[in-house]
Amino acid sequence: MPSIIKKHQEEYLVVDDPWKLLRIPPGETAETVRLPLWPLLVPVSVWRARRTELIVREYEYGWPVGVWLAPDEGPETIAADLDDFPVIAIDFPKFTDGRGYSTARLLRERYRYRGELRAVGDVGRDQLFFLARAGFDAFVLKPGEDPHAALKGLRDFSVTYQGAADDPLPLFRRRTA
Numbered sequence: 001m002p003s004i005i006k007k008h009q010e011e012y013l014v015v016d017d018p019w020k021l022l023r024i025p026p027g028e029t030a031e032t033v034r035l036p037l038w039p040l041l042v043p044v045s046v047w048r049a050r051r052t053e054l055i056v057r058e059y060e061y062g063w064p065v066g067v068w069l070a071p072d073e074g075p076e077t078i079a080a081d082l083d084d085f086p087v088i089a090i091d092f093p094k095f096t097d098g099r100g101y102s103t104a105r106l107l108r109e110r111y112r113y114r115g116e117l118r119a120v121g122d123v124g125r126d127q128l129f130f131l132a133r134a135g136f137d138a139f140v141l142k143p144g145e146d147p148h149a150a151l152k153g154l155r156d157f158s159v160t161y162q163g164a165a166d167d168p169l170p171l172f173r174r175r176t177a
Contacts, residue, residue: 051081125150
């Protein structure tokens with residue numbers, strides 16, 4: 001079972017990850033792709049096409065379903081179904097694509113999503129601190145990254161000036177409070 005970094009209470013830990021991320025292979029469609037067993041993170045297109053089937057899987061077999069958003073899919077695409085997802089993953093196909101930060105912040109602040117928000121794709125140690133500030137609380141690192149060594153990335157800075165999803169008050173407000 002692969003390992004991820006996940007927030008548990010107020011601490012980040014390296015834990016085993018039972019979730020499988022489903023990507024649609026070439027030649028397949030949302031309607032025809034095989035759904036593996038166990039907890040499953042599906043693309044929005046699969047959720048839309050097979051919602052009933054996925055809900056039945058959860059109730060009959062106890063296999064929860066989550067969804068993952070591509071960079072060009074905003075939170076409004078799943079806003080009506082947020083309560084159905086214990087996990088929402090946001091894909092970072094390359095290091096330089098920062099749209100997922102905005103999506104995470106919108107999910108946390110505008111849509112009040114309180115479930116697990118997971119960063120997947122090209123995610124490395126240098127991004128963890130900023131991903132956590134945007135509202136992520138779980139991280140699937142790119143292949144070759146050591147999650148135990150990457151944990152240090154969450155402590156790169158001891159003081160933050162701006163308000164963010166993880167602490168909405170800016171430093172000057174925290175000092176006067």
